[in-house]
Amino acid sequence: MIVMKFGGSSVANAERIKHVASIIKAYADQRPAVVLSAMGDTTDYLLEAAETALHGTVDISNVEKLHRDTAKELGVEIEPINSLLEELKFLLTGISMLHELTKRTRDYLVSFGERMSVRMMSAYLNANGTAAQFYDAWDVGFVSDSNFMSAELLDEVWKTIPEHLGDFASGKDNRIPIITGFIAKDKNGYITTLGRGGSDLTATMIGSAMQAKEVQTWKDVDGILTADPRAVKNVHSVPEVTYDEAAELAYYGAQVLHPRSMNPCRVHKTPVRVKNSYNIESPGSLIVAEHSGEKPPVTAITSKKGATLIDVVSTRMLGQPGFMAHVFNQFLKWEISIDMIATSEVSVSLTINTDKSLDGLKEDLQRYASIDIKQNKSIVTIICDVARSSEILEAAFDALLREKINVQMISQGASKVNISMIVDDSEASRVVQILHDEFFGA
DSSP, X not given: OEEEEEOGGGGSSHHHHHHHHXXXXXXXXXXXXXXXXXXXXXXXXXXXXXXXXXXXXXXXXXXXXXXXXXXXXXXXXXXXXXXXXXHHHHHHHHHHHHTOOOHHHHHHHHHHHHHHHHHHHHHHHHHTTOOEEEEOGGGGTOBBOSOTTSOOBOTTHHHHHHHHHHHHHHTSOOSEEEEESSEEEOTTSOEEEOOTTHHHHHHHHHHHHTTOSEEEEEESSSSSBSSOTTTOSSOOBOSEEEHHHHHHHHHTTOSSOOGGGGHHHHHHTOOEEEEETTOTTSOOEEEESSOSSOOOSEEEEEEEEEEEEEEEEOGGGTTOTTHHHHHHHHHHHTTOOEEEEEXXXXXXXXXEOOOSOOHHHHXXXXXXXXXXXXXXXXXXXEEEOGGGHHHHHHHHHHHHHHTTOOOOEEXXXXXXXXXXEEEEGGGHHHHHHHHHHHHHOO
């Protein structure tokens, strides 16, 4: 058994659905369970409809047109979708009457995208000779807490998922499961969403709970790349990365699986393969617990723009315990998370990425330290074997020195797979290209 996950752009319209269906058929002998996101812009359409309903008007025309036109082009009946469209109208009517959209109601609202997507794909597969059955995630055992908009799965899913998908895995049921990503239900029966990376998490949770051969996530590139192809020339795919490397790549800007989706994989060391839906013969990139061969010195280089660099210096705290606690407590107070950090006894440099005003934070910190805030910075990250950090840093800084690039801060990740540095936003793309040329060749 394998698990295949397709994002919203992969099922954005009838043409893309036909293409994804052909991929599913090509892997039918490997017994795939399929996880789908909502079609294209559906989630945006649903949120727009909610905003309109808050002002007293119920309008699902965009959602309805997309799905009816797609069904017509695919030549399938959409009675299950018709039922959902009626349910959606009923929900929006309630929103328009109450003039209120709670987190719980929002989760219920956006769930319609995934629920309609799996019904569309299932109908098309069945109409073309491939037995399939759509499932809402809770129908295959997905139970979460009640933290609406960012729910966490409960531990019992390790038991409930195999109970519901066991017949398919054993071959008793030959219908390919087409399952909603991103959503679950809490103990009270309310629909929840799993937050950022929710569809990836759905796929990896199923894969690990079922001890699948592998989880496949399908994109429009040949796996994980050595850098962003939109900014860097001569990139190539990376055959293999570890869970830790993939998590760091995603955190620092690369379009890989969300870091939290790696957690289920670690339990049974379930491999995840990143595949190209436009080149299904390509092996893609494999995400594993440990490298199968010799670990390369540098795996990839990525960047994340829009960072703010904050330098906090306090000579009054020299030799006194609690300096770091004072600093971090202020970030906690203002609910601002920290990306990267470098410290000494009386100073700390750190980066954040937020649109929030920093006036209150600055005022609090200035009570016992001098503060320097610099905006429009980028974090450039080298995903690498930190055991070879001296060799890697020497090569990196020699290359940057030749190009007269000044690095403003450096930090080595606790995961031992990354070295990050701060440069100006205006220099970020050039820095990534310089480093890519140094480690992978021009």
